[in-house]
Structures are given as C-alpha cells and as structure tokens.
Amino acid sequence: MRAINAQIIWCILLGSQYVLCTLTPDSKNKNKRDSKFLRGPQDNDVFTLNLVSPEPLAKDILIHHEGYYKDTALRRFNGTVLGYVTPWNSHGYDIAKIFAKKFDIISPVWLQIVKRGDEYAIAGDHDIDAGWINDVRRKGKVQQQQQLRTVKFFPRIIFDHFTDRDIKLLLSDAKERTELNEMLIRVCKQHGFDGLVLEVWSQLAGRIDDKILYTLVLQMAKELQKQKIRLILVIPPQRKDMPNLFGEKHMDKLYKYIYAFSLMTYDYSTVQRPGANAPLYWVRSAVEHIVPDGCQDMEVKRAKILLGLNMYGNDYTPDGGGPITYGPYLDLLRHVKKHLTHDERDMENFFEIRTETGRHIVFYPTLYSINERIQLAQQLGVGISIWELGQGLNYFYDLF
Template identity: 80%
Template sequence: MRWALAFVSFGLLCSQQVLCTLTPDNKAKTKQKDSKYLRGPQDLDVFGLDLISPEPTAKDILMHHNAYYKDTSLRNFNSTVLGYVTPWNSHGYDVAKMFAKKFDMISPVWLQIVKQGDAYAVAGTHDVDPGWLTDVRRKGKVQQQAMMRTVKIYPRVIFDHFTDRDIKLLLSEVNERTQLNEVLIKTCKEHGFDGLVLEVWSQIAGRIDDKILYSLVLQMAKDLQKQQLRLILVIPPHRKDVPNIFGEKHMDKLYKHVHAFSLMTYDYSNVQRPGANAPLYWMRKAVENIAPTGCHDMQAKRAKILMGLNMYGNDYTPDGGGPITFGQYLELLRHVKKPLTHDERDVENFFEIKIETGRHIVFYPTLYSVHERIKLAKELGVGLSLWELGQGLDYFYDLF
C-alpha cells in the first residue's frame, strides 16, 4: 500500500503531538475562515453536487462538510441503521434529532451494570434525558403504509467493576441472572426504553466455556422478550490474533433469540499497527465469517447483522498519535493542497502533511469510503451500526 512507504522514515522525525483543543484565538480565526463555507440545509445533496470521488479535494470537503440535503427524511439505505450517541460528544445528540428519520435505532451510551453488595443495580441513569428522547422519537416518526414507525431507543449497557468472583457467580447461577434481568427490565420500563445493547462478549469470551456465555445472553434475551423488550448483542469481528471469538457456531446458537448483532468492524489499525481504519475486504470477511454465503438461513442471519461503520479517523505521528474526530481532522485538512490519496486495497482515503506540529498521516472517512461501505452492506444484505454520531461530518448523512 502506498501509505506504508511513508512510514519508512516516519519514526526518524521528531515532532510535538497535534493540539486537540483550540485556544480562544484559534477558535475565532477558525470561525472567520468557516464563514465562506456552506452550512445547514441545501437544495442539492452530495449526489447532485457530484461530491463522491475516490480522490476528493480538501477544498471540497471544507466547503461542503457542514451542509446537508434539506429533506432529511429521504433514505438511500433501506436496511436497519443503528446510531450510537455518547455523553462526551454532544453533537451526536443533535445529529440524532436532525437525521432521526434515517435511523431505525439509537443507542445512547449511558448505562453500567454494577454490584451493590450482593444486589445488582444500573448506574448512569443520571445521563438519561427524557426531553431529548421525546424529540428523537417525534422527529423519527415515519408513515409506512397504514402504520406509523418511529425510531427505537436501545441504550448500551456494560458490566462495570465486576470482579472475577462476580462474573463467575453470575454465569453459574440462574437465579443471579434472573435478578440481574429484573433490574434491567425495571430500568427499561421506568425510562421507556425499547430494549438494550449489551456489550460483554469481547470482555469475557475466550476466558470461559461458550455454553456459560450462551446462558447469560439467551436468558437475558428471553426475559426481555417476555416484556416486549429486545436485546442487541455487540460482537467482535474475526481477527487472526483472536480466531473464532465469535463465529458461525455462535451465530447459529443465538440468531433466533437476539434482535440484532452490532458487529465492531472498526479499529482495524492502531498506533502499534498504523493504517486504514477498517479495510473493505476485512469488513466483508467479518460478515462472511459469521454468516457465510450459502449457509443455513443466511438471509435471516445477515438481516440481523449491523456492520460497524466508524465515523472517526486516526492521526498517526512519529510520537504515536491516536483517534481524531471532525474538528481535529478539519484543522489538519486545511494544510492539504492536493487531492486525498485513495488506497485501492483498503478502499479508504488518507493524506500526509508536515506542519509546525510535526508530521501527520491521517486516515478519516470520506463520502467515497462511506458510500463504498454502504454499497457493501447492500450487497451482503446487512444493516449498519455507526460509531458514533457526531464524530463524522454532517454531509455523510446524505448517503444513508
């Protein structure tokens, strides 16, 4: 890959980390520079403006990123779309309302399961915003034939500060799981949630017998379903270093009981292994690993897979670097004078610059890379899960 050549001499350079927070003076200058760029609802979408290019220009991105098509009810992707929202990224709350009709499900990252003595409790409910939930549901209403459909709310829940003893007890005792599920159901009922997104598989799979882990997920799914609530399970993608942590056999056991599977097809690369955020061929393999072409009930299984799509990128520097969201990306993009490079193998865009803060190689989604992944989802017959709303550029949502 072309970007790999840049790393040959990358480690020989010295630089400072890119500043993630703008000073007040810089913010004022940025606002002044942004005044000439398009913003808010527009008469043409990104298709009409012909902005989807394998090698987009920095000028076009800066000009159009903050604009979007005025009819936000228009959907170009008709399979299931789940959008994650986090308390630490407030713009995500706005995005969820602005484009509510493009989503089937919203998952606020709010909740943690904790132990209080021998009892289970749900922490994080202080983040629940009833007014925002009402707005999202109201703006997400869509008339479908004779029925009114609205966006569903599935907060994500994780196990927090559980000891090995806590986990062992929960997994080995049916009555412990029953107590936990009763607490979760009560929380859903109190706040009007439609179900939960459970993130646990990556944390404990491989450390325990699969049968015990099945018991936790299946009992939770069934107990929730009895109360007209649904469970979405977060699952890891196939990797060579952790083969079959979630594979076809797991899918066969769970797919009839779990409402959907949020597949974490992002974070393929990192500071130790710089490169593309989520190569297209790898995303395809991740789906085919759990629901191979021609397998039993393939269509039903794939319809429940929500292929993960990252809305953030990575900025690699000689000191390491790390993930970046749209604000940092746009600041770096202002220094780019030529079209962004297209990596044909990974089907992603990146650019390389050397500025006062040092040298940067930046991988971040573009209209082209997002559009190619939507095309892949359509081809495979899967849905999408976006991590996370508010990290990407507003005009991305024209694509969905």
C-alpha cells in the same frame, strides 16, 4: 491512487526529507475560507454536487462538510441503521434529532451494570435525557405502508467494576441471572426503552467456556423478550490473533433469540500497526466469517448483522498518534492543498502533511469511503451501526 502499508507509513513519518505541505495557513486566509463554508440545510445533496469522489479535494470537504440535504427524511439505505450516541459528545445528540428519520435505532451509551453489595443496580442513569428521547421520537416518525414507524431506543449496557467473584457468581447461579434480568426489565419499563445493547462478549469470550456465555446471553434475551424488550448483542470481528471469538457456530446458536448483532468492524489498525481503520476486504470477510455465503437461513441471519461504521479516524505521528474526530481532522485538513489520496486496496482516503507539530498521516472517513461501505452492506444484506453520531461530518448523512 495507491495503497499504503504500515512499513511505508513509518518510513514516511520517520524520514528526514519528506515534506508535503506548508505550516499553518495564516489567519487571514483561514477567515477568508471560513466565509465560504456552507452550513445547515441545502438545496442539493452530495451526489448532485459530485462530491462523492475517490480522491476528493480538501477544499471541497472544508466548504461543504457542515451542509446537508434539506430533505432529511430521504433514505437511500433500506437496511436497519443504528446510531450510537455518547454523553461526552453533545453534537451526537443534535445529529440524532436532525437526521432522526434516517435511523431505526438510537443507542445512547449511558448505562452500566454494577454491584451494590449483593444487589444488581444501574449506574449512569443520571445521563438519561427523557426530553431528548421524546424529541428524537417525534422527529423520527415516518408513515410506512399505512403504519407509523418511529425511532427505537436501545441504550448500551456494560458490566462495570465486576470482580472475578461477581462474574463467577453470575455465570454459575441461575437465580443471580434472574435477579439481574428483573432489574434490567424494571429500568427499561421505567424509562420506556425498547431494548438494550449488551456489550459483554468481547469482555468474556476466550476467558470462559462458550456454553456458559451462551447461557448468560440467552437467558437475558428470553426474559427480556417475554416483556417485549429486545436485546442487541455487540460482537467482535474476526482477527488473525483472535479468529474464533465469534463465528458461524455462535450465530447459529443465538440468532433466533437475539434481535440484532452490532459487529465492531473498525479499529483494524493501531499505532503499532498504522493504516486504514476498516479495510473494505476485511469488513466483507468479517460478515462472511459469521454468515458464509449459501449457509442455512443466510438472509435472515445477515439481516440481523449491523455492520460497524466508524465516524472517526486516526492521526499517525512519529510519537504514535491516536484517534481523531471532526474538529482536529479539519484543522489538519486545512494544510492539504490538493486531493486526498485513495488507498485502492483498503478503499479509504488519507493525507500526509507536515505542520509545526510534526509529521502526520491521517486516515479519516470521506463520502467515498462511507458510500463504499454502505454499498457493501446493501450487497451483503446487512444493516449498519454507526460509532458514533457526532464524530463525523454533517454531510455524511446524505449517504444513508
């Protein structure tokens, strides 16, 4: 076990002598391994198979990642679980159906608020898939304490191609906000949505006065609530360079009116500052920054926080690199002969390799790293929001 920081990563990547592994395995060996892969429903879960290890073997990931425990109705985490689905990742649609009983809310990333002349309108509605929504709802039905629970749908919405004038008019004119909210209500009723996930705070916080931003969000939440439509607000985590975009004072002002808060606790590291995607200590501090231990209504407030959990990773190279999802990750993982390294400070796993394309240091979720964050969420009394379904490995959902 060892910890790693940005300087060490770049020394490794740029060093001339460091080589961890050989080049791409030959196709015969690859095909031989592929024949051992386990796919679909299995009799044993990842805990029974002892796969939740701080230093997992690469071969175990390759063999088991496409399998999952056959009882997909089994839930281990008792908080709220939201899963984001995007139209550019079709596997996420399948994941939502297979594991529907593990989710409380699905948030398809479909919709944008746009201006068409002086009118507010919705773009992206061509992506709305009513048949899939019905399938997920049907598969997600669970009998709980003499009540039937099913999955709720809260599409994410953003403001798209708004000019400074459009923003200024919306923020300064109550009539404009009423027209916007009426349009959103019509869309929700037309498609049977249970609520909306609003991503606006990161866009505007720090640019405008908090009081104006409160007015926009609160008026929307209250008008939607009158129609039994709920609002989830996406919020940024605390960062050293932007510490006060959303904190305790904001939560105190909003929590009674907002259904939940989707906290974006990922993307801590970048190609300019390589490392873990979401260090565990930072994830904890992000929650405590918003709702400190022992504060008034702590349990109520924390139950509304949905801790962001990334299902993607990062591949760092001498040229920079970038985000990586399951396909490219597995291709690189085939070069690893033994265990993945455990970063004991950040509580994530990574591996270092050299291929025909150059050197790579890859941080990507594992059963162990995800389980640590689920346990933290349980300990803090918060829920979970997954970005995004379909980017990770199938057997990850045994953990939820």
